[in-house]
Amino acid sequence: MDIKITKTTSPKQKPNDDELVFGTIFTDHMFIMDYTEGRGWHDPRIVPYGPVTLDPSAMVLHYGQAIFEGLKAYRNGDDILLFRPYKNMARVNISNDRLCIPPIDESFAVEAVKALVNLERDWVPKAKNTSLYIRPFIIATDPHLGVRPSHTYKFMIILSPVGPYYPEGLDPVKIYIENNYVRAVKGGIGFAKTPGNYAASIKAQMEAMDKGFTQVLWLDGVERKYIEEVGTMNVFFVIDDEVITPELNGSILAGITRDSVIEMLKSRNIKVSERRISIDEVCSAAESGRLKEAFGTGTAAVISPIGEFIWNDQSIIVNNGEIGELSNMLYDTITGIQSGILEDKFNWTVKI
Numbered sequence: 001m002d003i004k005i006t007k008t009t010s011p012k013q014k015p016n017d018d019e020l021v022f023g024t025i026f027t028d029h030m031f032i033m034d035y036t037e038g039r040g041w042h043d044p045r046i047v048p049y050g051p052v053t054l055d056p057s058a059m060v061l062h063y064g065q066a067i068f069e070g071l072k073a074y075r076n077g078d079d080i081l082l083f084r085p086y087k088n089m090a091r092v093n094i095s096n097d098r099l100c101i102p103p104i105d106e107s108f109a110v111e112a113v114k115a116l117v118n119l120e121r122d123w124v125p126k127a128k129n130t131s132l133y134i135r136p137f138i139i140a141t142d143p144h145l146g147v148r149p150s151h152t153y154k155f156m157i158i159l160s161p162v163g164p165y166y167p168e169g170l171d172p173v174k175i176y177i178e179n180n181y182v183r184a185v186k187g188g189i190g191f192a193k194t195p196g197n198y199a200a201s202i203k204a205q206m207e208a209m210d211k212g213f214t215q216v217l218w219l220d221g222v223e224r225k226y227i228e229e230v231g232t233m234n235v236f237f238v239i240d241d242e243v244i245t246p247e248l249n250g251s252i253l254a255g256i257t258r259d260s261v262i263e264m265l266k267s268r269n270i271k272v273s274e275r276r277i278s279i280d281e282v283c284s285a286a287e288s289g290r291l292k293e294a295f296g297t298g299t300a301a302v303i304s305p306i307g308e309f310i311w312n313d314q315s316i317i318v319n320n321g322e323i324g325e326l327s328n329m330l331y332d333t334i335t336g337i338q339s340g341i342l343e344d345k346f347n348w349t350v351k352i
Contacts, residue, residue, distance in 0.1 A: 001044050001108065003031075003115050008048035017127035020163035022300065027120045027132075031112050031157035035102055041155065044108075046116055049158065055143035059150045064196050067095035068137035070299045071256075072162075073117045073352070075124045075131075076340030080117060080352040082134075083338045085110045087256045092136065094254075095192040100149040101138055109136065109155075114352050116157055121352070125161050131338075133162045133300070165232070165300035170331060172307025172321055173296075175217045175230060176208035177279060179312065182221035183251075184228075190251030197253075201231045215296070217309065221251065225278045233296030233304060234258035238326055239285045240292075243272040257297040261330055263346065270326075279311055286316045293324030302338075303331035 008028045015025055026049055033044040060066050071088045074081045089106035096103050113134060117124070124132045136157045140150030164170075181204045184190025189197060204216045217235065220226040227246050229235055234255040236245045243265055248254050265272040285291040294306040305328075307321035318324075336342030337349060 001042070003112060004043075004045040005115075005119065006045065006047045007119075010048075014123060015161065017125040017130050017161075017163075020125060020127075020130055020161055022162045022165045023133065023160055025161055027123045027159040027161070029116060029119055030159075031116045031155075033112070033155045035153040035155070037151040041102070041104060044112060046119060052154070052156075054141060057143040057145055059140040059142045059144055062145060063140070063147055064194070064199075065099055065101065065140035065150055066138060067092065067099055067101060067192065067194050068135060069095075069193060071113075071134045071136075072299060072338070073124055073132040073134060073159075074339045075126055079340060080121050080124055080132075081338065081340050082110075082113065082117070082350040082352065084256050084260070084348045085113055085350055087259070088136070091193060091254065091256070092138075095194055096138065098189055098192040099194055101140070101153060104138075104155060110350070113157060114350075116159065118352050120159055123159065123161050129335075130161065130163050133160045135160065165298075165304075170303075170305065170323060170328075172305040172318070172323055173214035174212065174308045174310070175215050175306050176204075176211060176213035177217045177309055177311040178204045178208075178219065179224065180204070183218045183231075185221035186250035188251060190228075191248070191253060193253060198231075205231055211310075213310065219279060220249075225280065226276050227279055227282065228252050230296045232300060233298040235296050235306075236261065236294065237277065237282060237285070237291065238293040238324065239281075240290050241271055243270060243326070244277050245272070245274055246277060247274040249276075255297055255299075257299055257302060257334070260334060260346075260348065261297050261303075264330065264333060267345075282309070283311060283314070283316060286318070291316075291318060293326055294318045295324070295327040295330070302334055303327055 030049045089109045093103045138155045141152045142150040218228045296304040305323040309316040
């Protein structure tokens with residue numbers, strides 16, 4: 001399919017790189033493609049960024065049939081680099097399948113990202129720790145009240161120049177371990193990147209922020225003892241000489257940064273395990289001095305060191321509240337590859 005491009009006649013003023021926060025400024029254009037049952041995906045186009053008209057009875061507004069993704073573009077001189085975009089589009093179809101949304105052509109979706117980012121390449125910031133955030137998403141658009149899959153959808157991509165996701169930047173964050181609310185259970189939609197997962201986390205997140213914490217760490221929804229993930233990140237623990245991250249069990253998002261970290265650790269012959277890990281094991285390791293580091297991984301923050309956990313009013317300080325050597329190495333290596341400063345030995349980057 002050819003992508004039709006309609007350029008804006010009223011370009012926006014671009015922000016200075018030092019003014020960027022996360023997710024508040026959007027570029028001049030967006031990508032849209034429609035789905036109609038019996039016709040498939042059709043009419044791919046890039047148009048000026050603006051509001052979308054939906055019927056008040058559009059099914060997404062009532063039943064939440066929607067998915068989204070997140071990836072970034074990075075500047076390397078005159079070149080623009082994407083990081084593992086085919087993995088993101090593969091995950092789109094994993095989410096689509098769970099939400100009964102028709103699959104997309106993954107290669108074409110990457111081409112759509114490339115076309116949009118190439119048109120908006122002047123929006124890719126130059127400063128360190130900045131990037132162009134890319135948000136693909138699909139929404140159900142049938143004007144219908146009644147629980148069933150929609151017969152029509154919109155696949156859209158919007159772009160946002162961003163600075164660091166967390167105000168702390170690379171400084172260690174404080175994490176509140178949730179003991180009251182449940183986000184997801186095996187058999188549900190926890191492994192899909194869908195708005196309902198995030199809506200389920202907002203209440204706990206707001207209560208944690210009111211107490212001075214940056215994020216919530218979720219435990220499993222059945223036994224309330226096994227660690228799953230942080231609200232916006234997968235999580236890793238360094239205990240003795242082992243790096244441990246919770247196994248993918250059907251209620252945890254298969255993070256692309258998570259996968260990159262595992263592959264990178266294995267390439268350096270660092271022991272890494274995907275397995276169940278309980279909060280009791282983490283607490284015991286902290287008390288005995290065996291918990292060396294903890295960090296989160298995700299597209300938005302890349303690597304986010306964790307300096308403190310709170311569990312049942314007990315404070316668990318990690319590495320004296322400082323960034324650890326492994327966290328620092330992973331951050332420098334991944335961001336170096338993403339920005340083209342370091343050699344990409346894994347063939348993760350795609351140049352536009």
